[in-house]
Amino acid sequence: MAQRIRVFAPATVANLGPGFDVLGLALPRPGDELEAELSDRPGVEIVAVTGDGGVLSTDPDKNVVGCAANDVLKRAGSRRGLRLWLHKQMPLASGLGSSGASSAAGAVAANELLGRPLTPNEVVLSAMEGERAASGSPHADNVAPSVLGGIVLVRSLEPLEVLSLPVPDSLHVVVVHPHCEVSTADARRLVKQAHFPLSAIVANLGSLASFVQALHRGDLALLGRSVDDQLIEPLRAQLIPGFSAVKKVAIKAGALGCSIAGSGPSVFAFTASLASAQDVGAAMQSAFRTSAGLESDLFAGTVSHEGARIV
């Protein structure tokens, strides 16, 4: 019987603060799990998907995990195949990089089973094929941190160049996922149709550059001030019931900065301690309840230094 491995790939916060499409971080949890084994039949077979409420396809050309794993087989020139069991353990369309985590899991599992023929950069490229299947356009700010861990900057897509940024030890992140849905496609369309004023572009350039400076200096107050997105947040905030109230209470409760996770509806905040993250998270959950009647899930912890890996 073939050796079966189990891979965990973390959820991520992409479009991080001022860094639309270029900046993302890995969360310690939630994440997806993928069981995988080599097979002598070429190509990818998705044996089962659990935890998705029956929405995801088991057709390997239509499920991101299949697209990503298949791309690894192609890059490695392998004639063997893979059998996959995907266990979704995070909400779909939450803004937490659900398709990115599955894509990362597929790419990392395939690379591990084949004996690591690919570089980390190539694994990210394969995972991006999953994202391309999910959203129609390749972007890397979810899959790169899910594969590599930490806080990752996507400097360029062609050629792909991703950079790991330093993560201050005391930095904590809290994510609140309200129980409503924002279609990633809708959220992207809103952005694609927008006209961006130069003043907003300049503001985001300044804030993103100072975000990187703050990570290097370990200056959490500066990091918080740099979570200032004047390009995308004003557009997408309207898709998230209660967003402005939630952001306001997060700052009032001590958050360093607060914005939309991915394309929403999840909202993230940075804090300087776990205790503060829990306070801020509780205040945000309460605000979602009172301002929009929404229950929510809360995740609080440090940034995960580890990306997708065998567990």
Added chain:
Amino acid sequence: MAQRIRVFAPATVANLGPGFDVLGLALPRPGDELEAELSDRPGVEIVAVTGDGGVLSTDPDKNVVGCAANDVLKRAGSRRGLRLWLHKQMPLASGLGSSGASSAAGAVAANELLGRPLTPNEVVLSAMEGERAASGSPHADNVAPSVLGGIVLVRSLEPLEVLSLPVPDSLHVVVVHPHCEVSTADARRLVKQAHFPLSAIVANLGSLASFVQALHRGDLALLGRSVDDQLIEPLRAQLIPGFSAVKKVAIKAGALGCSIAGSGPSVFAFTASLASAQDVGAAMQSAFRTSAGLESDLFAGTVSHEGARIV
């Protein structure tokens, strides 16, 4: 007789690479010199301006040096006045921050003569009043490096927050100033009327963030790749005769990266040594001559760690 001081304020490269309106650096030379002394008559008197070919006003409300110095007097609540002698030692409308250097000189000289009542941040704010007089809009990416030295990020204008970025020791910069004029007002109008595609915004966000990362890591190759401006350079390149040929030969001659200085027509390049800066500069001058029939001036050296100061 009142004590007279002489202040040197360095030329600067603003709109640096991907950092439109937010990133600038100080050059060791050229720069402006300003003689200044306290007077018992309130307000600012510009006694003489030299080196400007007779273009600049000696009306303190119409000359940036007067506006900047006057703002220092106001901020400091001083009832005394200033007498100024401005010696322009750099070309006007060159892209090297001529008005920024004069503004910085005026603000720093006034602050020194009054016994340094202002913080460096306030001195930059006063110098910005000069820029406001020159261009109609306050921007800080010339005056901040001219006041502070080094490579400076303007995180936000309101409130003003400027951050000094690390400068790798081996980083050299070469600037070539072709003998033609680009009106700063024209160059800004071109930018203000533009529609910026999201793909270009995302590219500049990625490049500016990696520029900051490269400075912290001392990674000059990454720094060079990060001098990639897809927002502004494509618009303003058309205002500079020979630009594309000059940029091409700069890269071929070994430049790490190359783009427009300020709003042009000067062009800057980064190199990893002084010898390389001189090679690259000679190639750029030759390309301006053969492709556009333009003579030019060349400045090559390290980034200046010092800003405006008494000499």
